[in-house]
Amino acid sequence: MQSIPRDVATFAGLRQAMTRITVDTTGRGTQDITSRVDQWLTQAGAADGLLTVFIRHTSASLVVTENTDPDVRHDLVDALDRLAPVNMPYRHDLEGLDDMPAHIKTALTSVSVAIPVVGGRMDFGTWQGLFVVEHRLRGHPRRLTLHYLGT
Template sequence: MNGRAAEVWTLDAEARSLRQALGRLVVATRPRRFHDITAPVNAWLAEIAAADGLLTLFLRHTSASLAVQENADPDVQADLVDALGRLAPETAPYRHASEGADDMPAHVKAVLTGVSLPIPVVAGRMDLGTWQAVYVVEHRAQAHQRSLTLHYLGA
């Protein structure tokens, strides 16, 4: 920074012409499973003609979550479901139980794993690693319709 406390610079012309797009994705989940949403999210990016930027995914629920995780071996996902079950068992003495024994553990799992993901977009696709996919993780013991907001900011 040349010895100065702050430095100001001008963005290039492409960066000044950023655009944004909002979308919605609804996922029909099955109980206590990882649901791969990589393909429909990449399809949406193609539909809006995304180039390079940042995608933010936000899951609009408190008893499911989002994860970037391995896509090669389904045993990884099964082991993660089991591990989360050990971290937040249904048999724990929770105060909140009005929506069933699986509800409060699902809230705990969602807090541990999160409901929002920022993902770089390069050349119109999520910049995921070779063995990565994006998942909605259903923590409840019943199927649900889970809704995500997709926000793209980029060129």
Template structure:
């Protein structure tokens, strides 16, 4: 059965979308706060109210929303994942180094995509939340983050002038 949605009311602003990419340099395992860079991109595209989808285009790094206040949280997260996916297990996939297969496992546990509501042009994060790229490899890497915003534009008046 095919159903159709009713047309949006005439007094609602039109939905728009924007696509972008953010390049993140990492310097070994750990978390890199990308919140400010994402906020800048949302401002550049004049985001209003909508949904931001983030997708990290890699298999040995991940995305997470995590606490940004206590300095102990981030190293504890690294340590916890190291205990869950230790290097010294007899991994079959080891061609790229002893940190590679554990990095794949950590990425599977933490994920590569996030969906975050946007209100008035800003991510609707909690007071102590930030968005992080979580690097799981030892060496320096360049990680590509795809951004997709779907929603209204800041400052766009509704057709009725409200």
């Protein structure tokens, strides 16, 4: 998991910081990146502002969901599998049977999230966390861009 730091710039009292990180997934499922993103916010000197997280892929996505009971995340992945099963006759299968279902699942979720930052941390509720969802059966290195704008 590599982080590529970007310079922090200041514009009219606002600070801006950007980085790219890589998240190595292990295959179909979710991976909590909340603490890693919070650590970057601390390193960037974030106080109050807005964080945008963008995943640079069409077969993995981002979700804000329950961070306490892992059954929630397993049920989410299972529900997406029911909506876009592998065993359908898709036209697009260049990278295998799980290729097109992964694209559909990404389209149903999100590749970008905007999260308020308060006191240098993502302003999540008690049970919320930020997760990468790997829609492919095999793990992949997933590249994300993080952008912070605030004080």
